[in-house]
Amino acid sequence: MNAPAPCRPPADLRFPIYLDYGATTPVDPHVARVMCDFLTEKFGNAASSSHPFGWEARRAVDKARAQVAGLVGARPDEIIWTSGATESNNLALKGCAHALRAQGRGKHLITVATEHKAVLDTMHTLEKAGFDVTYLQPGADGLITLAQFRAALRPDTLLASVMYVNNEIGVIQPIAELGELCAAHGVVFHVDAVQAAGKIAIDLQQLKVDLMSFSAHKVYGPKGIGALYVRHNPALKLEAQIDGGGHENGMRSGTLATHQIVGMGEAFALAGDVLEEEGRRIRCLRDRLWAGLADLPGVQLNGSAEARVPHNLNVSFPPTRYGTLGSQLLGIAVSAGSACNSAASAPSFVLLAIGRSPDVARNAVRFSLGRGTTEAEIDYVVATVRQVLAHEVETAVLAEH
Numbered sequence: 001m002n003a004p005a006p007c008r009p010p011a012d013l014r015f016p017i018y019l020d021y022g023a024t025t026p027v028d029p030h031v032a033r034v035m036c037d038f039l040t041e042k043f044g045n046a047a048s049s050s051h052p053f054g055w056e057a058r059r060a061v062d063k064a065r066a067q068v069a070g071l072v073g074a075r076p077d078e079i080i081w082t083s084g085a086t087e088s089n090n091l092a093l094k095g096c097a098h099a100l101r102a103q104g105r106g107k108h109l110i111t112v113a114t115e116h117k118a119v120l121d122t123m124h125t126l127e128k129a130g131f132d133v134t135y136l137q138p139g140a141d142g143l144i145t146l147a148q149f150r151a152a153l154r155p156d157t158l159l160a161s162v163m164y165v166n167n168e169i170g171v172i173q174p175i176a177e178l179g180e181l182c183a184a185h186g187v188v189f190h191v192d193a194v195q196a197a198g199k200i201a202i203d204l205q206q207l208k209v210d211l212m213s214f215s216a217h218k219v220y221g222p223k224g225i226g227a228l229y230v231r232h233n234p235a236l237k238l239e240a241q242i243d244g245g246g247h248e249n250g251m252r253s254g255t256l257a258t259h260q261i262v263g264m265g266e267a268f269a270l271a272g273d274v275l276e277e278e279g280r281r282i283r284c285l286r287d288r289l290w291a292g293l294a295d296l297p298g299v300q301l302n303g304s305a306e307a308r309v310p311h312n313l314n315v316s317f318p319p320t321r322y323g324t325l326g327s328q329l330l331g332i333a334v335s336a337g338s339a340c341n342s343a344a345s346a347p348s349f350v351l352l353a354i355g356r357s358p359d360v361a362r363n364a365v366r367f368s369l370g371r372g373t374t375e376a377e378i379d380y381v382v383a384t385v386r387q388v389l390a391h392e393v394e395t396a397v398l399a400e401h
Protein backbone atom coordinates (compact mmCIF):
# COMPACT_ATOMS: atom_id res chain seq x y z
CA MET A 1 0.00 0.00 0.00
CA ASN A 2 1.29 3.44 -0.86
CA ALA A 3 1.48 6.33 1.55
CA PRO A 4 -1.26 8.93 0.92
CA ALA A 5 -0.47 11.52 -1.73
CA PRO A 6 0.27 14.99 -0.47
CA CYS A 7 -2.25 17.74 -1.20
CA ARG A 8 -1.72 19.46 -4.54
CA PRO A 9 0.56 22.42 -3.77
CA PRO A 10 -0.92 25.84 -4.55
CA ALA A 11 1.09 27.57 -7.27
CA ASP A 12 2.21 30.48 -5.10
CA LEU A 13 3.93 28.33 -2.48
CA ARG A 14 7.67 27.82 -2.39
CA PHE A 15 8.89 24.40 -1.33
CA PRO A 16 10.04 23.11 1.00
CA ILE A 17 7.99 25.12 3.48
CA TYR A 18 10.16 26.12 6.43
CA LEU A 19 8.50 25.77 9.82
CA ASP A 20 11.65 25.16 11.84
CA TYR A 21 12.52 28.74 12.85
CA GLY A 22 13.20 27.43 16.37
CA ALA A 23 16.23 25.59 14.97
CA THR A 24 17.58 28.57 13.08
CA THR A 25 16.47 31.54 10.97
CA PRO A 26 17.69 32.96 7.66
CA VAL A 27 19.96 35.99 7.92
CA ASP A 28 17.92 39.10 7.12
CA PRO A 29 19.15 40.56 3.76
CA HIS A 30 19.88 43.96 5.34
CA VAL A 31 21.94 42.22 8.05
CA ALA A 32 23.85 40.25 5.41
CA ARG A 33 24.68 43.44 3.48
CA VAL A 34 26.07 45.16 6.55
CA MET A 35 28.11 42.07 7.42
CA CYS A 36 29.56 41.91 3.95
CA ASP A 37 31.09 45.38 4.27
CA PHE A 38 32.93 44.25 7.38
CA LEU A 39 34.39 41.22 5.61
CA THR A 40 35.84 43.14 2.70
CA GLU A 41 36.18 46.92 3.06
CA LYS A 42 36.08 47.43 6.80
CA PHE A 43 38.21 44.50 7.85
CA GLY A 44 40.20 46.07 10.69
CA ASN A 45 40.86 44.46 14.05
CA ALA A 46 38.82 46.16 16.76
CA ALA A 47 41.80 45.84 19.11
CA SER A 48 44.14 47.79 16.76
CA SER A 49 44.16 51.10 18.55
CA SER A 50 46.87 52.80 16.51
CA HIS A 51 45.13 53.35 13.13
CA PRO A 52 41.78 54.11 11.48
CA PHE A 53 41.10 50.50 10.40
CA GLY A 54 41.02 49.48 14.05
CA TRP A 55 39.06 52.57 15.12
CA GLU A 56 36.38 51.84 12.50
CA ALA A 57 36.02 48.25 13.68
CA ARG A 58 35.91 49.36 17.32
CA ARG A 59 33.13 51.87 16.54
CA ALA A 60 31.13 49.17 14.78
CA VAL A 61 31.55 46.76 17.70
CA ASP A 62 30.48 49.48 20.14
CA LYS A 63 27.40 50.25 18.05
CA ALA A 64 26.47 46.55 17.94
CA ARG A 65 26.93 46.26 21.69
CA ALA A 66 24.48 49.13 22.15
CA GLN A 67 22.04 47.52 19.69
CA VAL A 68 22.05 44.18 21.50
CA ALA A 69 21.82 45.88 24.90
CA GLY A 70 18.99 48.06 23.56
CA LEU A 71 16.72 45.12 22.76
CA VAL A 72 16.84 43.85 26.35
CA GLY A 73 17.23 46.99 28.50
CA ALA A 74 20.90 46.35 29.36
CA ARG A 75 23.90 48.70 29.39
CA PRO A 76 26.30 48.22 26.47
CA ASP A 77 29.18 47.46 28.87
CA GLU A 78 27.15 44.56 30.28
CA ILE A 79 27.31 42.65 26.96
CA ILE A 80 30.15 40.15 26.30
CA TRP A 81 30.56 38.65 22.82
CA THR A 82 30.81 34.87 22.56
CA SER A 83 30.67 32.31 19.75
CA GLY A 84 27.01 31.57 20.47
CA ALA A 85 24.67 30.73 23.29
CA THR A 86 26.34 27.39 23.96
CA GLU A 87 29.47 29.28 24.92
CA SER A 88 27.45 31.94 26.78
CA ASN A 89 25.82 29.23 28.89
CA ASN A 90 29.19 27.57 29.58
CA LEU A 91 30.79 30.86 30.55
CA ALA A 92 27.87 31.89 32.76
CA LEU A 93 27.57 28.61 34.62
CA LYS A 94 31.17 27.40 34.88
CA GLY A 95 32.54 30.90 35.20
CA CYS A 96 30.18 31.86 38.01
CA ALA A 97 30.08 28.52 39.87
CA HIS A 98 33.89 28.25 40.06
CA ALA A 99 34.35 31.90 41.00
CA LEU A 100 31.80 31.70 43.81
CA ARG A 101 33.07 28.39 45.15
CA ALA A 102 36.56 29.86 45.25
CA GLN A 103 35.12 32.49 47.62
CA GLY A 104 33.76 29.69 49.85
CA ARG A 105 30.16 30.55 49.01
CA GLY A 106 28.83 26.97 48.73
CA LYS A 107 28.40 24.35 46.00
CA HIS A 108 24.70 23.98 45.24
CA LEU A 109 23.16 24.83 41.87
CA ILE A 110 19.54 24.70 40.66
CA THR A 111 18.25 24.18 37.13
CA VAL A 112 15.31 22.60 35.29
CA ALA A 113 15.15 19.16 33.66
CA THR A 114 13.88 20.68 30.37
CA GLU A 115 16.77 23.11 29.81
CA HIS A 116 18.77 23.08 26.57
CA LYS A 117 21.65 20.61 26.48
CA ALA A 118 24.08 23.55 26.61
CA VAL A 119 22.90 24.07 30.20
CA LEU A 120 22.27 20.45 31.18
CA ASP A 121 25.61 19.13 29.93
CA THR A 122 27.41 22.03 31.57
CA MET A 123 25.66 21.17 34.82
CA HIS A 124 26.78 17.54 34.45
CA THR A 125 30.36 18.73 34.06
CA LEU A 126 29.98 20.86 37.19
CA GLU A 127 28.64 17.83 39.07
CA LYS A 128 31.81 15.96 38.13
CA ALA A 129 33.76 18.92 39.52
CA GLY A 130 32.05 18.47 42.89
CA PHE A 131 28.98 20.73 42.69
CA ASP A 132 25.51 19.51 43.76
CA VAL A 133 22.83 20.17 41.16
CA THR A 134 19.05 20.05 41.69
CA TYR A 135 17.09 19.42 38.47
CA LEU A 136 13.53 20.71 38.94
CA GLN A 137 10.82 18.68 37.18
CA PRO A 138 8.26 20.90 35.45
CA GLY A 139 4.53 20.14 35.54
CA ALA A 140 2.52 18.81 32.59
CA ASP A 141 2.30 22.39 31.28
CA GLY A 142 6.11 22.58 31.08
CA LEU A 143 6.37 25.21 33.83
CA ILE A 144 8.04 25.17 37.21
CA THR A 145 6.32 26.75 40.18
CA LEU A 146 7.68 29.29 42.62
CA ALA A 147 6.89 26.97 45.54
CA GLN A 148 8.94 24.23 43.90
CA PHE A 149 11.84 26.59 43.32
CA ARG A 150 11.67 27.97 46.85
CA ALA A 151 11.72 24.44 48.26
CA ALA A 152 14.89 23.66 46.30
CA LEU A 153 16.83 26.63 47.72
CA ARG A 154 19.50 25.73 50.28
CA PRO A 155 21.76 27.90 52.41
CA ASP A 156 24.65 26.92 50.13
CA THR A 157 22.84 27.60 46.83
CA LEU A 158 25.11 29.71 44.63
CA LEU A 159 23.44 29.90 41.30
CA ALA A 160 20.21 29.03 39.49
CA SER A 161 19.71 28.68 35.75
CA VAL A 162 16.23 28.72 34.21
CA MET A 163 15.54 29.21 30.51
CA TYR A 164 13.13 31.99 29.54
CA VAL A 165 11.41 30.14 26.69
CA ASN A 166 11.74 26.44 26.03
CA ASN A 167 13.13 25.63 22.60
CA GLU A 168 10.88 22.61 22.04
CA ILE A 169 7.53 23.54 23.55
CA GLY A 170 7.80 27.34 23.61
CA VAL A 171 6.60 27.76 27.19
CA ILE A 172 7.58 30.91 29.11
CA GLN A 173 8.92 30.37 32.63
CA PRO A 174 8.03 32.94 35.36
CA ILE A 175 11.41 34.68 35.14
CA ALA A 176 10.39 37.93 36.90
CA GLU A 177 9.13 36.07 40.00
CA LEU A 178 12.06 33.63 40.04
CA GLY A 179 14.43 36.60 39.85
CA GLU A 180 12.82 38.13 42.94
CA LEU A 181 13.26 34.86 44.82
CA CYS A 182 16.89 34.56 43.80
CA ALA A 183 17.64 38.14 44.76
CA ALA A 184 15.98 37.67 48.16
CA HIS A 185 18.15 34.61 48.80
CA GLY A 186 21.43 35.96 47.43
CA VAL A 187 21.45 33.44 44.57
CA VAL A 188 22.97 34.45 41.23
CA PHE A 189 20.34 34.00 38.51
CA HIS A 190 21.20 32.95 34.94
CA VAL A 191 18.61 32.86 32.17
CA ASP A 192 19.05 31.26 28.74
CA ALA A 193 17.00 33.71 26.68
CA VAL A 194 17.90 32.35 23.23
CA GLN A 195 14.30 31.55 22.33
CA ALA A 196 12.87 34.64 24.02
CA ALA A 197 14.95 37.45 22.50
CA GLY A 198 13.11 39.11 19.63
CA LYS A 199 9.94 37.15 20.46
CA ILE A 200 8.83 38.70 23.75
CA ALA A 201 9.79 42.01 25.36
CA ILE A 202 12.70 41.64 27.80
CA ASP A 203 13.61 44.43 30.20
CA LEU A 204 16.70 43.79 32.28
CA GLN A 205 16.06 47.06 34.15
CA GLN A 206 13.01 45.38 35.65
CA LEU A 207 14.10 41.75 35.85
CA LYS A 208 16.33 40.60 38.69
CA VAL A 209 18.53 38.58 36.39
CA ASP A 210 22.34 38.58 36.72
CA LEU A 211 23.37 36.65 33.61
CA MET A 212 21.49 36.15 30.33
CA SER A 213 22.48 34.22 27.19
CA PHE A 214 21.66 35.21 23.62
CA SER A 215 22.30 33.82 20.15
CA ALA A 216 22.13 35.72 16.85
CA HIS A 217 20.99 32.90 14.59
CA LYS A 218 17.54 32.58 16.16
CA VAL A 219 16.92 36.28 15.52
CA TYR A 220 17.70 36.53 11.75
CA GLY A 221 21.41 37.05 12.41
CA PRO A 222 24.40 34.83 11.59
CA LYS A 223 25.38 31.55 13.23
CA GLY A 224 28.49 31.40 15.38
CA ILE A 225 27.95 34.59 17.37
CA GLY A 226 26.19 35.17 20.66
CA ALA A 227 26.39 37.26 23.77
CA LEU A 228 26.31 36.97 27.50
CA TYR A 229 24.76 39.74 29.58
CA VAL A 230 26.65 40.16 32.85
CA ARG A 231 24.93 42.57 35.23
CA HIS A 232 27.16 45.44 36.33
CA ASN A 233 27.95 44.39 39.90
CA PRO A 234 31.47 44.32 41.31
CA ALA A 235 30.51 41.26 43.39
CA LEU A 236 29.63 39.31 40.24
CA LYS A 237 32.88 37.94 38.86
CA LEU A 238 33.17 35.21 36.25
CA GLU A 239 36.16 32.95 35.82
CA ALA A 240 37.17 33.18 32.14
CA GLN A 241 36.82 29.93 30.22
CA ILE A 242 39.07 31.05 27.35
CA ASP A 243 42.39 32.65 28.21
CA GLY A 244 44.44 34.84 25.90
CA GLY A 245 44.71 38.50 24.96
CA GLY A 246 42.29 39.68 27.64
CA HIS A 247 39.49 40.83 25.32
CA GLU A 248 36.04 41.55 26.74
CA ASN A 249 37.39 42.68 30.11
CA GLY A 250 39.39 39.50 30.39
CA MET A 251 36.22 37.41 30.40
CA ARG A 252 36.51 36.08 26.85
CA SER A 253 39.74 36.36 24.92
CA GLY A 254 39.97 36.17 21.15
CA THR A 255 39.95 38.66 18.27
CA LEU A 256 36.42 40.01 17.94
CA ALA A 257 34.57 38.66 14.88
CA THR A 258 33.54 42.11 13.70
CA HIS A 259 31.37 40.93 10.79
CA GLN A 260 29.46 38.53 13.04
CA ILE A 261 29.12 41.13 15.76
CA VAL A 262 27.72 43.82 13.46
CA GLY A 263 25.35 41.17 12.09
CA MET A 264 24.08 40.35 15.57
CA GLY A 265 23.72 44.05 16.37
CA GLU A 266 21.70 44.83 13.23
CA ALA A 267 19.56 41.71 13.69
CA PHE A 268 18.73 42.60 17.30
CA ALA A 269 17.95 46.23 16.38
CA LEU A 270 15.61 45.03 13.64
CA ALA A 271 13.97 42.54 16.00
CA GLY A 272 13.18 45.40 18.38
CA ASP A 273 11.64 47.45 15.56
CA VAL A 274 9.27 44.71 14.44
CA LEU A 275 8.71 42.79 17.69
CA GLU A 276 5.14 43.80 18.43
CA GLU A 277 3.76 43.72 14.93
CA GLU A 278 5.54 40.49 14.04
CA GLY A 279 4.35 38.90 17.28
CA ARG A 280 0.72 39.74 16.48
CA ARG A 281 0.98 38.41 12.94
CA ILE A 282 2.69 35.19 13.97
CA ARG A 283 0.25 34.60 16.83
CA CYS A 284 -2.59 34.86 14.34
CA LEU A 285 -0.93 32.30 12.04
CA ARG A 286 -0.09 29.96 14.92
CA ASP A 287 -3.68 30.13 16.18
CA ARG A 288 -4.90 29.40 12.66
CA LEU A 289 -2.62 26.37 12.54
CA TRP A 290 -3.89 25.09 15.89
CA ALA A 291 -7.53 25.79 14.93
CA GLY A 292 -6.96 23.61 11.87
CA LEU A 293 -5.54 20.70 13.85
CA ALA A 294 -7.16 20.76 17.29
CA ASP A 295 -10.30 18.80 16.37
CA LEU A 296 -8.40 15.86 14.85
CA PRO A 297 -8.81 12.68 16.91
CA GLY A 298 -5.92 11.90 19.25
CA VAL A 299 -4.15 15.27 18.79
CA GLN A 300 -2.57 16.76 21.93
CA LEU A 301 -0.92 20.12 22.47
CA ASN A 302 2.36 19.84 24.36
CA GLY A 303 3.03 22.54 26.95
CA SER A 304 0.91 25.37 28.30
CA ALA A 305 -1.49 26.97 25.80
CA GLU A 306 -1.28 30.34 27.58
CA ALA A 307 2.29 30.81 28.83
CA ARG A 308 3.77 30.28 25.39
CA VAL A 309 5.46 32.33 22.68
CA PRO A 310 3.39 32.93 19.54
CA HIS A 311 6.03 31.28 17.39
CA ASN A 312 5.65 27.73 18.67
CA LEU A 313 3.12 24.95 18.37
CA ASN A 314 4.21 21.51 19.61
CA VAL A 315 1.63 18.84 18.90
CA SER A 316 1.56 15.06 19.29
CA PHE A 317 -0.38 13.14 16.67
CA PRO A 318 -1.57 9.55 16.71
CA PRO A 319 1.00 7.23 15.08
CA THR A 320 0.25 6.20 11.50
CA ARG A 321 1.03 2.93 9.77
CA TYR A 322 3.84 4.59 7.88
CA GLY A 323 5.56 5.91 10.98
CA THR A 324 5.26 9.24 12.71
CA LEU A 325 3.15 11.91 11.10
CA GLY A 326 6.15 14.25 11.11
CA SER A 327 8.06 11.93 8.78
CA GLN A 328 5.21 12.06 6.25
CA LEU A 329 4.95 15.80 5.90
CA LEU A 330 6.87 15.81 2.66
CA GLY A 331 7.87 19.29 1.54
CA ILE A 332 7.39 20.70 5.03
CA ALA A 333 10.49 21.28 7.18
CA VAL A 334 9.54 20.67 10.80
CA SER A 335 11.29 18.84 13.60
CA ALA A 336 10.29 16.44 16.32
CA GLY A 337 12.11 18.47 18.93
CA SER A 338 15.35 20.37 19.14
CA ALA A 339 17.75 20.46 16.20
CA CYS A 340 20.68 18.95 18.06
CA ASN A 341 18.65 15.92 19.12
CA SER A 342 16.94 15.42 15.75
CA ALA A 343 19.41 12.74 14.62
CA ALA A 344 18.50 10.60 17.62
CA SER A 345 15.38 8.45 17.26
CA ALA A 346 14.86 8.57 21.03
CA PRO A 347 11.76 10.48 22.15
CA SER A 348 12.33 14.06 23.27
CA PHE A 349 13.61 14.28 26.85
CA VAL A 350 11.65 17.51 27.25
CA LEU A 351 8.35 15.80 26.47
CA LEU A 352 9.21 12.85 28.72
CA ALA A 353 10.06 15.30 31.52
CA ILE A 354 6.60 16.89 31.30
CA GLY A 355 5.02 13.46 31.66
CA ARG A 356 4.31 12.48 28.06
CA SER A 357 4.58 8.74 27.33
CA PRO A 358 7.46 7.68 25.05
CA ASP A 359 4.91 6.96 22.32
CA VAL A 360 3.24 10.37 22.53
CA ALA A 361 6.65 12.05 22.71
CA ARG A 362 7.90 10.18 19.65
CA ASN A 363 4.89 11.38 17.66
CA ALA A 364 5.37 15.05 18.44
CA VAL A 365 5.91 17.71 15.80
CA ARG A 366 7.37 21.11 16.66
CA PHE A 367 6.00 23.71 14.26
CA SER A 368 8.02 26.88 14.73
CA LEU A 369 6.86 29.90 12.77
CA GLY A 370 8.82 32.97 11.79
CA ARG A 371 9.15 36.13 9.75
CA GLY A 372 8.72 34.36 6.42
CA THR A 373 5.67 32.27 7.36
CA THR A 374 2.54 32.97 5.31
CA GLU A 375 -1.13 32.14 5.65
CA ALA A 376 -0.98 30.05 2.48
CA GLU A 377 1.78 27.94 4.03
CA ILE A 378 -0.22 27.38 7.20
CA ASP A 379 -3.29 26.38 5.19
CA TYR A 380 -1.24 23.95 3.14
CA VAL A 381 0.23 22.40 6.29
CA VAL A 382 -3.22 22.00 7.85
CA ALA A 383 -4.61 20.42 4.69
CA THR A 384 -1.65 18.05 4.38
CA VAL A 385 -1.85 16.88 8.00
CA ARG A 386 -5.60 16.36 7.69
CA GLN A 387 -5.19 14.42 4.49
CA VAL A 388 -2.53 12.12 5.93
CA LEU A 389 -4.63 11.41 9.02
CA ALA A 390 -7.92 11.11 7.09
CA HIS A 391 -6.38 8.45 4.92
CA GLU A 392 -5.44 6.58 8.09
CA VAL A 393 -9.03 6.69 9.32
CA GLU A 394 -10.46 5.59 5.96
CA THR A 395 -8.17 2.59 5.72
CA ALA A 396 -8.79 1.72 9.36
CA VAL A 397 -12.55 1.63 8.61
CA LEU A 398 -11.95 -0.51 5.48
CA ALA A 399 -9.80 -2.88 7.49
CA GLU A 400 -12.62 -3.35 9.99
CA HIS A 401 -15.03 -4.57 7.27
Ligand SMILES: Cc1ncc(COP(=O)(O)O)c(C=O)c1O
Pocket residue numbers: 022023083084085086087116118163165166167192194195214215216217224225226339
Ligand atom coordinates in the same frame (compact mmCIF):
# COMPACT_ATOMS: atom_id res chain seq x y z
C1 LIG B 1 17.37 27.47 24.35
C2 LIG B 1 18.66 27.38 23.60
N1 LIG B 1 19.82 27.54 24.25
C3 LIG B 1 21.01 27.47 23.63
C4 LIG B 1 21.08 27.21 22.28
C5 LIG B 1 22.42 27.11 21.63
O1 LIG B 1 22.70 28.27 20.92
P1 LIG B 1 23.92 28.34 19.86
O2 LIG B 1 23.44 27.59 18.67
O3 LIG B 1 24.08 29.80 19.59
O4 LIG B 1 25.10 27.73 20.52
C6 LIG B 1 19.89 27.03 21.55
C7 LIG B 1 19.95 26.72 20.12
O5 LIG B 1 19.29 25.83 19.67
C8 LIG B 1 18.66 27.11 22.24
O6 LIG B 1 17.51 26.93 21.59
Ligand code: FES
Pocket residue numbers: 023167338339340341
Ligand atom coordinates in the same frame (compact mmCIF):
# COMPACT_ATOMS: atom_id res chain seq x y z
S1 FES C 1 21.74 23.79 19.45
FE1 FES C 1 19.83 24.20 18.80
S2 FES C 1 18.54 22.71 19.32
FE2 FES C 1 20.41 22.29 19.95
